[in-house]
Amino acid sequence: MATTFAALIFRTAEIPDRALSQGFAVALGGWDVASPRLFVAQLPGAPGLSAAFYSSGAPAGGGDDELDHLVELFEDELSPPVAVLDAAAELGHAGATVFALVFSEDVVHDDGWRFEASGFVRHFVREGEEGIEAGVEAPDRSDIVEVDVDLPEGATAAEERDATERAIRPHRGSTFLAAELGIPVLGALMGALFAPERRLEVRLIEPGPGSIADEVARLNRVLRREGGRGAPASPPPVRGVAPPATYAAFVRAYDWADPADPEDLYRELAIGAVEGTLRFLREDELRGHDREPGWEAAAARQLYPIARLSGSALGGGAAALAGRAIVALGTDGERLWVVRGGTSATPAGPTFGELLRYLSLGWSRRSDAEEDLIGALMLRARLRSLGG
Template identity: 85%
Template sequence: MATTFAALIFRPAEIPDRALSQGFAVALGGWAVASPRLFVAPLPGVPGFCAAYYASGEPAAGGGDELDHLAELFDDELSPPVAVLDAAAELGHPGATIYALVFSEEIVHDDGWRFEASGFVRHFVREGEEGVEAGVEAPDRSDVVEVDIDLPEGATEQQEREALDRAIRPHRGSTFLAAELGAPVLGALMGGLFAPERRVDVRLVEPGPASVAAEVARLNRVLRREGGRGAPASPPPVRGVAAPATYEAFARAYDWADPADPEDLYRELAIGAIEGTLRFLREDELRSHEREPGWEAAAARRLYPLARLSGSALGGGGGGAAQRAVVALGADGEQLWLVRGGTSAAPAGPTFGELLRYLSLGWSRRSDAEEDLIGALMLRARLRSLGG
């Protein structure tokens, strides 16, 4: 069976797993890929380097569909290596270097890159419309030529393959990477592909109470607030539904009594189905759901009320109708739901952690990398709210 793969090559000391996870999630923000996968393995024969292999996780009739996806994704302006470098810089590794290879045995496709903060270099061979073509790209150049293949008259099929290999070998992306790393990279990547060490989940923001607490701390810093001010002693159960652990972490860390902003309103939000003005519910408002008509249906789905939403998400009406729009937290402590009237629940789009990161980015002066991140948060939330 022909092998097709896309991999990043990196030093683990420069690229932590969180950078891989966030970077791929940002690059995939607008892609309808439901189950992207990353597997990491050390590279035999290339000391100090690991490879992260990406696959879409989507069923496909043949390798061509996956190769088309890999080629298009890695050729995008905001490709996985670029986004991973940005995430690594955010995590304190601004001088990292990443190599990448998209390779297929099914057709001629061998595309290699070196990425660093100062720019990139790319060498490739691939099948073009007029035959096999080779190219070199950098920020200041782009050269693509057809590959001349010298075939003897009456050449056999084996001789044709050997002539093709001789002609394209100097132009291969894997040849370029072997020279960069001083080792036969393609063989090492083939070995690592079938010996993964661990899986890295592709996520914009990590789930769990610790991550939520960190996102609230980030939001407090952005808004110049004091963590835990006015926090409830213990979030109450609502209609028999206990507060998820992520909500408890949020409640302990959030600033519930900022004297500079007593209304505590987040206006003009637009992430997934959460559009309008949001206000996190106080303890007395949580308890009021014990009496709120229709909330039995939401409680039966193990939803926990989180915030009120008013404005454009309800057709811009506000007023009494706004009292029926609640952003609720699912039993997993991660997924958010938009509940109207206590009975109608639909996916809100972002996860709890993603909503908190969106809020902190929304009130920040953003770098280019942060603009990419908030864009990915909005794109991913939109896809989820539409069922994608």
């Protein structure tokens, strides 16, 4: 079977796993892909270098469709390497360099990139409409030429393959990367591709209580609040449903008694199906759900209420139809639902952690990278709320 792949190559000390996961998630924000994932491995024979191989999760044998997806994704202005560099900088690794290769044996396609904060350089060969073409791109140049293959008359198929390889070898992206890194890149990548060391989920925000505590701390800093102020000893069960561990972590870290903002309302939200004004439920309101008419159905689905959602102050549109609704957390402590009338539960779109990051970004002066992140949060939430 012909090999097709897209890989990022990086110095292991410069790019944490979180930067890989978040960066690919940002780049994929508006893409409806099945189950994106990364496989990471050290490059054999290249101490200090690692590779992350991306897969869309499409069924094996996707062929041309998968290559088309890889090409389009990596040629996008907000490509995975760009978003990974942004995420690495956010995590304290500014100045990192990332290399990328999109490669296929099935057709002539060998596209190599070097990305850094100052810009990029790209070398490639590919099959164009008129034959094989080669190119070099940078922020200030774009040169594409047809590759001439010198063939003797009556050349055999083997001679044609050899002549084609000689003609394209100097232009290959893998040839460019081999010179940049001082290693036989293609061979090293082939070795790593078939011996991955670990799998990474592609996530905008990590799940789990620790991540939620970090997101609440971030929100507190943005709003100049005091973590844990007025927090109850522990959140109560609601209709027999115990609070997920992520919600318990939220309760401990959140500021429940900010004297500068006693209403504690988050107005004009628009992320997935969470539209309007949101207020996190207090302890007495949680206990009141034991008497809330119709909440038995939500409890039967093991949903735990965490916030009340009301129509936007702007009025009109879909937000105004939100009416009286509850944002509830599923048993996994990650997925959110919008519950109306205690019975109708629809996917909210964002995860719990994504909602908290959206809130902190919404009340921040955002960098370009943060604008990309909030855009990805909204796009991903929209796809999920529609069942994507």
